[in-house]
Amino acid sequence: MANLEIIEDEFKERDASLPRETEIKIENLCVTFPDKNGGEPIIALSNVNLEIKQGEFISLLGPSGCGKTTLLRTIANLQDQTSGDILVRGLSPREIRLQKKYGIVFQSPVLYEWRTVRRNVCMPMELLGMPKKDRTARVTKMLELVGLMEFGEKYPHELSGGMQQRVNIARALAIRPEILLMDEPFSALDEFTKEKLHEDLLKIWKKTNKTILFVTHNIQEAVYLSDRVVVLSPHPGRVSAVVDINLERPRPIAIKESQEFNALVSKVRNSFEGV
Amino acid sequence: MIQIKKVLSSKYIVTLVWVIGLIILWEIGATVIAGSKRSPENILPHLHQIIQSVFTTNKVNGTQTAFQMVLSNTGTTLLRAGIGFVIGAGIGFLLALLMNLFLPIEKILFPYLMMIQMIPILGMAPIVLAITKDINKSRIIIAAILTFYPVATNTLAGFQSVAKEKHELMYSLAASKFEIYRKLMIPSSLPYFFTGLKISAPMAITAAILVDTLQGGAGLGTVLSQSLKHATTIYIFWQIVFLSAMIGILSFYFMLLLEQTVSPYKKKKKK
Amino acid sequence: MKKKTHFKWDKQSISTVLYPVLFGILLLILWQTQLLHKMIGADTFALPLPGRILRIIADNKSTVMKNVNATVIVAIGGLICGSLLGYLLGIIATIFPKWGVGGLSIASAISAVPIIAIAPILNNLTKDFSNDASTRSMLAKTIVVTITCTVSMSINAYRGLNELKPFSLDLMKSFAASKVTTFIKLRIPNSVPYIFTALRVSVPASIISALVSEYFAEFIIGVGRQIRENIVLAQYATAWAYIVVACAIGIMMYGILLVAEGILLKGRK
Numbered sequence: 001m002a003n004l005e006i007i008e009d010e011f012k013e014r015d016a017s018l019p020r021e022t023e024i025k026i027e028n029l030c031v032t033f034p035d036k037n038g039g040e041p042i043i044a045l046s047n048v049n050l051e052i053k054q055g056e057f058i059s060l061l062g063p064s065g066c067g068k069t070t071l072l073r074t075i076a077n078l079q080d081q082t083s084g085d086i087l088v089r090g091l092s093p094r095e096i097r098l099q100k101k102y103g104i105v106f107q108s109p110v111l112y113e114w115r116t117v118r119r120n121v122c123m124p125m126e127l128l129g130m131p132k133k134d135r136t137a138r139v140t141k142m143l144e145l146v147g148l149m150e151f152g153e154k155y156p157h158e159l160s161g162g163m164q165q166r167v168n169i170a171r172a173l174a175i176r177p178e179i180l181l182m183d184e185p186f187s188a189l190d191e192f193t194k195e196k197l198h199e200d201l202l203k204i205w206k207k208t209n210k211t212i213l214f215v216t217h218n219i220q221e222a223v224y225l226s227d228r229v230v231v232l233s234p235h236p237g238r239v240s241a242v243v244d245i246n247l248e249r250p251r252p253i254a255i256k257e258s259q260e261f262n263a264l265v266s267k268v269r270n271s272f273e274g275v
Numbered sequence: 276m277i278q279i280k281k282v283l284s285s286k287y288i289v290t291l292v293w294v295i296g297l298i299i300l301w302e303i304g305a306t307v308i309a310g311s312k313r314s315p316e317n318i319l320p321h322l323h324q325i326i327q328s329v330f331t332t333n334k335v336n337g338t339q340t341a342f343q344m345v346l347s348n349t350g351t352t353l354l355r356a357g358i359g360f361v362i363g364a365g366i367g368f369l370l371a372l373l374m375n376l377f378l379p380i381e382k383i384l385f386p387y388l389m390m391i392q393m394i395p396i397l398g399m400a401p402i403v404l405a406i407t408k409d410i411n412k413s414r415i416i417i418a419a420i421l422t423f424y425p426v427a428t429n430t431l432a433g434f435q436s437v438a439k440e441k442h443e444l445m446y447s448l449a450a451s452k453f454e455i456y457r458k459l460m461i462p463s464s465l466p467y468f469f470t471g472l473k474i475s476a477p478m479a480i481t482a483a484i485l486v487d488t489l490q491g492g493a494g495l496g497t498v499l500s501q502s503l504k505h506a507t508t509i510y511i512f513w514q515i516v517f518l519s520a521m522i523g524i525l526s527f528y529f530m531l532l533l534e535q536t537v538s539p540y541k542k543k544k545k546k
Numbered sequence: 547m548k549k550k551t552h553f554k555w556d557k558q559s560i561s562t563v564l565y566p567v568l569f570g571i572l573l574l575i576l577w578q579t580q581l582l583h584k585m586i587g588a589d590t591f592a593l594p595l596p597g598r599i600l601r602i603i604a605d606n607k608s609t610v611m612k613n614v615n616a617t618v619i620v621a622i623g624g625l626i627c628g629s630l631l632g633y634l635l636g637i638i639a640t641i642f643p644k645w646g647v648g649g650l651s652i653a654s655a656i657s658a659v660p661i662i663a664i665a666p667i668l669n670n671l672t673k674d675f676s677n678d679a680s681t682r683s684m685l686a687k688t689i690v691v692t693i694t695c696t697v698s699m700s701i702n703a704y705r706g707l708n709e710l711k712p713f714s715l716d717l718m719k720s721f722a723a724s725k726v727t728t729f730i731k732l733r734i735p736n737s738v739p740y741i742f743t744a745l746r747v748s749v750p751a752s753i754i755s756a757l758v759s760e761y762f763a764e765f766i767i768g769v770g771r772q773i774r775e776n777i778v779l780a781q782y783a784t785a786w787a788y789i790v791v792a793c794a795i796g797i798m799m800y801g802i803l804l805v806a807e808g809i810l811l812k813g814r815k
Contacts, residue, residue, distance in 0.1 A: 078443050098449045110440040114462045114540050123458060127450050155540045175448075289648035297652065317670045382565040392800075394793045395754040395770075401777040402785060405592045485758065489774075503666050503762075512666070524655050 020053035023179065023211045024075060029084035031070055031237075043236035044070045048084070050230060050239065052213070057205060059214045059222035059229045061268065067237025068215045069183055075213065076102055076181050088179070096179075100128060103177030103210075107184040109164035111156040117167050118143070118152040124175045142170040145204065162193035169201070173208070180205075180212045187216065195253060198225060202250065223247075223264050224256060233273040241271035298322060316509050325517070328510035335507050344498060344507070345514045352495040353522070355411060356483035359418025363479070364472060366419065367426030374427075375434040375460070391424045400486050414486045414494070418479040425478075426471035433467025434460055462538075469534040476526035484519060495519065594783040602787040610791060617769040618795060620684060621756040624691020625748060632696040632744070636703025640733065643708075650701055657697035665690050665762040683765035690759040695748040702744035706737025739814060742807045749803050753796050769795065 029048040032041040045067040052058055060068040073079040075086060077093035088096045096102060111120050118139050125135045143149050146166040156164055165185055172180060186194045202225065205212055216222050222229045226245050233240040245264055247255060255261050301322060309315040316324065329342045336344060374381035396417065404413040437460060445455045487496020495515055502512040576582040578595055586593075603610055635653070639646025668686040676682045710732065718728045757770025766775065769792045776785035 076447055078446065097447060100449055102447050104444060104447045106440045106444070108438075108440060110438065110444055112441070112459070112462065114465070114538055124448050126458070127445075127448050127454055157540075286648065289645060290651065293645075293648050293652045312674075318667065319671075379561070379565060382562050383569045384566075386566040387569075390797060392750055394796050395750070395757050397754050397758055399773075399789055401774055402592070402782070402789060405777055405782055405785075406586070406588045488761075516667075520656070 020055060022051055023054040023056070023089060024050070024052040024213075025085075025087045026050040026075075027085045029071075029074065029086060030082045031067070031074055031079065032082045045074070046236040046238050048239050050242070052211060054211055055209050057202075057212045057214065057225060057227045059216055059226040060232060061216055061219065061222040061229050062232035062237075062272070063217060063234060065237070066232040066234040068217075068232050070237065071232070072181055072183055072213055072215050076104060100124075100175055101178040103172030103175065103180045105165075105168050105172050105180070105182040105185045107187055109156065109161075109168045111164060111167060111171075113156050116153050116155055117148060117159070120156065120167055121171045121174050124171060128175055138174060142174050145173070146170045146200070160193075162189050162197060165189065165197065166200075169204075173204070178211065180210050182212065182214045184215050184217070186221070187218070194221075199253070201225070206249070219265055219268050220256065223261065223268060224251060229268055231268060231271045240273045241268075243268050243271060316513075320510070320513060325510060325513045328508070329514060335511070341508055341511050342514060345495070345511055345518060348493055348495050348498045349518065349522075351493045352414075352483045352487060353480070355414035355494070356418045356479045359415040359483065360422045360476060360479040362415065363419035363422025363475065364426050367423040367471065368430055368468060370423070370427045371430035371434060371464075372456075374431055381431075388424060388428055391420075392428075396420050397482060397485055400482070401489055404486070404489055410486070410490045410492050410494075413489075414483045417482045417486050421478045421482045422475040425474040426468065429467045429471035429474075430464055433464030436467070437463050465538050466534070469530060469537075472530045472533075473527055476530050477523035480519065480522055480526055484515075592782050594786055598783055599786045599790055602783055603791065606784075606787075610787070613767060613769050613772050613788070614791060614795065616684075616767045617753070617756050617760065617792075620687045620691055620759075620768070621752045621795075621799070624688045624756065625695050625752040627688065628692040628695025628752070629699045629741075629745070629748065631692065632699025632701075633703045633741070635696065635700035636707055636737075637729075639700070639704045640707045646704070650704055653697050653700055657694070664693060665759040668759075669762060669764055679765040680767065683763040683767075687756060687759040687763055687768075691752050691755050694751050694755040698747045698751070699741070699744040702740045703737055706740025707733040709740075710736055739811055742803070742811065745803055745807075746800075749799050750796060753792070753799065757792060 026048055029045060030043070031045040032043050034041050048071065060071055062068045070079060074081050075088065075093055077097040086093055089101075091099075112123065115123065121139045121142050122135050125138060130138070139152070140149075143152055146169055148163060148166055148170065151159060151163065156167070159167065168185070186197055189197065198221070201212075214222070214225060223245055229243045229245060230239055231241040231243060232238065243264065247260060247264070301319070305315065305319045305321045308319045309321070312318060331342075332340055335341050339347065370384070374384055400413065400417050403416050404410065407413050407416065441459055441463070442455075445459055450458070483494070484496040484499070487494030488500045490497075495518075498507070498511055499515045501507050502509055502515070573582070574596055576585070577593075578597060580590065580595070583589060583593055635650070639650055665686070668689050669683070672682045672686040672689070675685055707729075714732055714736075715728070718732055723731065756768070757773075760768035760770035761774055763771065769788050772788040773785050773792070776782070776788065
């Protein structure tokens with residue numbers, strides 16, 4: 001469904017022979033929340049170290065309470081860090097946010113129900129102050145990219161959950177973000193829709209060459225999509241392993257039945273601690 | 276055949292049957308009262324008598340028929356109610372905006388906003404008249420007070436019910452406060468704002484009529500009390516009862532129409 | 547884990563209480579020092595000082611209480627009758643949904659008729675019920691309050707009896723529960739929060755309609771009537787005293803409702 005010809009003028013595929021630059025560097029990151037009843041503070045993330053290269057597809061995987069969403073939110077500057085450092089392209093998360101370099105996709109589609117699909121995708125560009133002509137052209141491109149050309153004048157409630165999530169992705173990509181942050185974007189969708197969106201997301205990622213951080217609690221999903229899976233364990237939230245997924249790309253759906261794939265799933269599963 | 280069945284079982288037929296049922300009930304009551312009381316038109320006249328009184332050409336005050344008199348006073352009352360309603364809605368919206376923008380203002384005013392709901396404002400109408408010494412001003416003020424608090428509380432609830440993720444999306448796009456209000460807060464609070472308007476529109480009209488009864492001059496309430504004191508025909512009273520009910524209902528639907536014009540999207544109802 | 551039971555007075559909760567109280571005191575000071583009068587262009591005759599208003603209430607305790615009783619009895623009597631009647635209508639509409647819903651929409655349309663219109667009709671209607679003017683006035687006023695309270699209760703009761711959790715009706719069916727059992731075990735408990743939604747509207751409405759129906763009543767008694775009578779006699783201070791009393795009744799009844807709601811709906815949310 002995803003039509004990729006249209007964006008080739010904008011993004012160049014990465015030359016595999018060139019060394020990748022560091023995109024995000026996290027050192028000794030700790031995040032704690034104060035206890036509401038005045039007790040001991042809750043440690044959401046303790047001593048996280050992680051380096052993410054430009055153009056990588058990284059999954060943050062773990063059970064609820066392991067701090068995977070907190071890690072994503074800290075990188076997005078939606079949550080303050082307690083100690084440690086995060087550098088995104090050599091700048092702080094706040095500076096990157098103010099430069100509007102992040103595209104965020106939440107679990108719920110967070111569409112504005114009073115705007116049509118087109119105007120939803122358009123919204124971030126209005127904030128960017130893009131001229132109207134450019135916006136219209138860009139919206140058309142984005143809708144083509146996610147395969148929703150005929151649905152531009154519909155309102156969000158007229159779309160299925162999968163379509164709403166496509167609009168959400170189109171909106172996140174509309175302002176040409178450097179980094180795409182996705183917080184369990186497909187966990188509310190059925191298995192069939194999810195598989196279709198997985199394929200499309202991988203195609204879009206390959207063409208746009210963006211760095212993607214993908215939060216999930218689904219092991220198969222993480223292994224299928226990622227270059228590397230960051231496994232987080234709870235109490236306190238910490239990185240317990242980083243598993244390299246050296247499966248060949250492009251990855252057909254059938255790869256999920258291969259021995260290689262299942263071995264990686266087992267490896268990821270065994271790297272959880274104290275669940 | 277199926278078409279006819281569909282029409283018969285539709286909502287409108289149900290409503291129509293109810294209306295007919297109520298008319299029958301009214302007529303039975305009117306017949307009973309006509310047989311047992313001395314002046315039945317003061318309690319429950321026949322409906323045809325009321326309709327007749329609308330179309331009669333008998334002059335009640337030398338120049339106007341009963342219905343002309345009612346209509347000419349309706350304008351005065353509606354205009355005052357309308358002015359008060361617009362002022363009240365404007366103040367209510369601004370207040371909600373200020374309360375949402377500045378936390379101390381919300382903390383100071385919120386308890387008082389809740390208290391106004393428990394205070395019988397209509398009971399205060401006479402004193403407002405005593406302070407302003409002007410019936411027109413009093414009508415506007417009372418209608419405005421009754422309008423402002425449903426609008427303020429509902430709009431504030433609208434501002435505060437905006438989903439956290441929507442705020443975070445704006446934050447992640449580094450939107451300014453002005454942009455957040457223009458693109459997110461105000462559009463998403465509009466349905467709540469209109470809920471407030473729908474509650475207060477009939478209230479503003481009731482208030483304006485009630486304030487009329489306090490003093491002579493012009494207005495539906497004035498004619499209504501004259502009619503009750505038998506200064507003119509009692510049918511003026513009955514005409515006003517039906518007219519004010521219709522205006523009350525129409526004001527509600529007028530707000531609904533306005534809402535659909537302003538925000539054409541339809542919210543899906545999950546049922 | 548041990549939960550701390552005592553409530554901590556942090557900065558937030560202090561300001562939540564302190565700010566409005568300070569504002570109220572400021573308002574009272576402005577009023578007592580007559581600065582408020584200058585701001586809205588009133589004189590102490592039409593807007594008497596708070597101290598004087600309170601003195602009038604204290605000096606005329608027995609008369610004030612007599613009028614308060616008359617108003618409260620009408621308001622509560624009408625509130626109870628109207629709420630019971632409204633709930634009954636809600637049940638009937640649930641049993642016969644197709645016709646019931648139509649009836650409820652008509653009922654809500656009728657509620658748009660201003661109360662001032664019903665009050666005089668009822669005065670005329672109740673003339674033959676009793677020879678005692680106070681009794682028949684009381685009856686007329688109570689009916690007005692009853693009508694205002696019936697509508698909001700019937701609509702909310704219907705919603706409460708029908709807006710059930712998904713699958714809960716299927717669950718009852720799977721137990722082969724009878725209609726009566728479904729009502730007792732599912733519909734009626736489900737409607738309790740909706741009853742309070744209705745009461746939040748009808749408690750203030752019952753007081754307002756009691757006050758307004760007193761304006762038109764034959765027998766001169768009640769807080770609302772006293773406001774009007776004293777204004778006619780240009781005794782504004784006394785009128786204000788009754789306004790303060792009316793506000794106090796409104797706030798107290800709403801307070802009682804909130805406490806009752808807190809107790810009965812405990813653990814629902």
